[in-house]
Amino acid sequence: MTVFWRLLIFMLVLSPLPPVRAAAGILPSGANPAEKTDGADTDDGGVISLTPLQVVVAARKMLDLNRLHAAKVLLTRASFPPSEIETERRYLLGVLALREKRTDDAIAIWRKLLNENPRLVKVRFELAMAYMAQKSWYRADYHLRLAAAEKLPAGFDRQIDMLRYVARQNKNWNVWFTAGAAPDDNVNNSQTGTQCIMTPFGVLCNRLNDPEKAVGFNIGGGGNYEFRFDEHWRLRVAGDVFSTTYRHRDEYDDLYWSASAGPKYVWNRGEIWTAAKIGRRRYAHAPYNSTVGGVLNFGYDWSRRLSLYLNTEYAAVSYKRNASVMDGETRRAAGRAVYGINSAMYAVLRASFDREKTKNEIYSNRRYTVGAGLGAELPLGFSVYAEPSVQWVRYDAPSYYVKNYRFQKIREKDRVHRYLLRLSNKNLSARGFTPEIDIAYTDKKSSIWQKEYDKLTVELSFVQSF
Numbered sequence: 001m002t003v004f005w006r007l008l009i010f011m012l013v014l015s016p017l018p019p020v021r022a023a024a025g026i027l028p029s030g031a032n033p034a035e036k037t038d039g040a041d042t043d044d045g046g047v048i049s050l051t052p053l054q055v056v057v058a059a060r061k062m063l064d065l066n067r068l069h070a071a072k073v074l075l076t077r078a079s080f081p082p083s084e085i086e087t088e089r090r091y092l093l094g095v096l097a098l099r100e101k102r103t104d105d106a107i108a109i110w111r112k113l114l115n116e117n118p119r120l121v122k123v124r125f126e127l128a129m130a131y132m133a134q135k136s137w138y139r140a141d142y143h144l145r146l147a148a149a150e151k152l153p154a155g156f157d158r159q160i161d162m163l164r165y166v167a168r169q170n171k172n173w174n175v176w177f178t179a180g181a182a183p184d185d186n187v188n189n190s191q192t193g194t195q196c197i198m199t200p201f202g203v204l205c206n207r208l209n210d211p212e213k214a215v216g217f218n219i220g221g222g223g224n225y226e227f228r229f230d231e232h233w234r235l236r237v238a239g240d241v242f243s244t245t246y247r248h249r250d251e252y253d254d255l256y257w258s259a260s261a262g263p264k265y266v267w268n269r270g271e272i273w274t275a276a277k278i279g280r281r282r283y284a285h286a287p288y289n290s291t292v293g294g295v296l297n298f299g300y301d302w303s304r305r306l307s308l309y310l311n312t313e314y315a316a317v318s319y320k321r322n323a324s325v326m327d328g329e330t331r332r333a334a335g336r337a338v339y340g341i342n343s344a345m346y347a348v349l350r351a352s353f354d355r356e357k358t359k360n361e362i363y364s365n366r367r368y369t370v371g372a373g374l375g376a377e378l379p380l381g382f383s384v385y386a387e388p389s390v391q392w393v394r395y396d397a398p399s400y401y402v403k404n405y406r407f408q409k410i411r412e413k414d415r416v417h418r419y420l421l422r423l424s425n426k427n428l429s430a431r432g433f434t435p436e437i438d439i440a441y442t443d444k445k446s447s448i449w450q451k452e453y454d455k456l457t458v459e460l461s462f463v464q465s466f
Contacts, residue, residue, distance in 0.1 A: 052083070052086070055075075055077075055078075055089070056092060058074055059071045059074040062074065063092065063096065068100060071092070071096055072096055075089055075092055076093075087113065087117070090112075090113060091113060091120075091123055091126075093109055094106040094123075094126065097109060103130050106126075106130050107127060107130050107131070107134075110123050110126055110130070114127065115380060115427060117379065118343065118344035118376075118377035118378065118379065119342065119343055119344050120343075121147050121150040121152075124146055124147045125143070125144070125147045125160070128140045128141075128143035128144045132166070137171040141164065141167040141168065144163055144167060145307070146340065146346070146377070147160060147343050148160045148161075148305065148340060149304070149305050149342050149345075150342055152304075157304055161268075165269075168266055168271060169231070169266060172234065173223070173224065173225045173226065175221075176223065177433075177462075178218070178219070178221070179218065179462055180217075180218050180459055180460040181215055181216070181218070181459070181460050182215065182217075182218055182244075182438075182457055182458065182459035182460070183214075183215045183216075183457065184213065184215070184216060184455065184456075184457045185213050185457075186212070186456075187212050187214040187246065187249065188209060188212045188252070189455065190208060190210065190211050190212070190453060191208060191449075191452050191453045192210050193449075193450070194208065195402040197405055197407065211453070211455070212249070214247070214249045214252065215246065216245065216252075217244070217245050217246075217247075218242070218243070218459065218461065220241060220243065223238070223239065223240075224236060224237065224239075225237055225238075226264060231266075232265055232266055232267060233263065233266075234264050234266070235261070235262070235263060235264070236261070236263075236264040236273055236275065237260070237261040238259070238260050238261070238275075239257070239259040239260070242254075242255070242256050242257075243256075250284060251284045253283070254281070254282075255282040256279065256282075257280055258279035258280075258291075259277070259278055259279075260275040260278075260295060261275055261276060262274050262275025262276060263275075270299050271299050272297070272299075273298075274294065274295070275294060276293075277291075277292075277294055277295050277313070277315070278290075278292050278293075279291040288319070288320060288321070289317055289320060290320075291315040291317050291318075291330075292315065292316050293313065293314045293315030293330075294313070294314055295311070295312070295313045295314075296310075296312045296313075297311050298310040298311075304340070305339055305341075306338070306339050307337070308335070308336070309335065309337075310333070310335050311332070311333070311334045312332065313330075313331070313332040314330070314331050314332075315330050316328075317329060324359065325358065325360035325363065326358045326359065326360070326363050327358065327359045328356065328357045328363075328364070329357050330356050330357075331354070331355040332352065332353070333353050334350070335350065335351050335352070336348065336350040337349045337350070344376060345374070345376045345377070346374075347374050348375065349371075349372050350369075350370070350371050350372075351370045353367070353368055353369075354366070354367040354369075361396045362396075362397045362398070363395075364396040364397070365395045365412075367391055367392070368391065368392045369390070370390060371389030371418075372389075373385055373386060373387030374386055374387075381426040381427035381428075382423065382424070382425050383426065384421070384422065385420075385422040386420065386422070387419075387420045388419050388420075390415065390417050391414075391416040391418070392413075392414070392415055392416075393414035394412075394413055395412040395413070398411040398412075399412070401448050401450065403448075403449070410447060412446060412447055412448050412451070414445065414446045415444070415446075416443070416445075417444075417445075418441070418442045419440065420438065421439045422436060422437070422438050423439075424437070424463075432464060433463065433464060433465060434463055434464075434465035435460065435462055436460070436461050436462070436463050437459070438457075438461070439457075440456070440457050440458075440459075441455070442454060442457075
């Protein structure tokens, strides 16, 4: 009998086995040790059998003693039928890979486990640790926040809070990119119909523009970088650009870019950033407007489950194309609350207020928006997010519109319902990007019937995977 197996038998037989509390939250205390799965040859040709439970317990002991080769022998000699113990074995293979500096292999093992069961909180925690080892701070923060939503052992919650602070401190840069196609069955936001007016010469009518279908090709990207001065203070610069082009519909092509810079303060439970911001927009391949203003962003972790965010923005707006009557200013205040239901599900509640004040008051308006969403990490690598929202728009002054065969002065009041369903699958990721489909239905009701419409858009894009 080899020295290794003599030591192993001594540990398993002569010393009592402690009750197993699986690090992944998967190994039951009453696991069945009766099934024989592995063995070692003795000097006389016999075989010493080890149960699945004994294999994983012994492997964990070897890992605790930093005897990586011995742990590898135990974990790779045999696999077990699908069970909690087999999940534990695969989890320990990830731990072994991380100990051997094979971080990519550990991430692949743990991501596959989460694809099968997104509720494995310890696996998600270890995955976050692996991302931290790679300095992928945004991915690490994402999984730490999901893990924090579970009921955790005493002391473990404080460890997660500390690691989230470490991730927040180190998230000093990010680059993102998205591209895709978006079929739109009403790109001009129009409604089929005819408006008529009574004149001394009889009734004159004209037909409204019919809804136009088009496929938009979207591309966007951006990034930010933070120059750190000390543990709390840094200078953050950011920029982004979005472009939508329509084949054979150049009049709807849209391009927007912005840049901002300002001081940022970070502490253990939150962050605040204030910055100057400029923006430019081109529409139909011609200058449309420009903005100059500032932003204030605030984020705070109220608890391990609840995070609060506030965004305020002010901008002076200047329009081109002889549209100076729309020159003015915009103000925005938007709040968002994200609540972790468990390590695979979260809820979002958001509300915003937008104020646009223009030189000609018929374009001035107020917009109130509320929305509630639910997101989940599902088996087989799927992620889903669904959100209904409603927006109320109130214009300051009335304007003339055709109604009941005559011109009437009407103050526009709109109510816009929007329903969003977002689907993605991490198993289809390539080079760090995941395909994502947004299906959105919009229904607008208005005091001015000519401005009512409904539309359906389906957008396929590739976004940074988490």
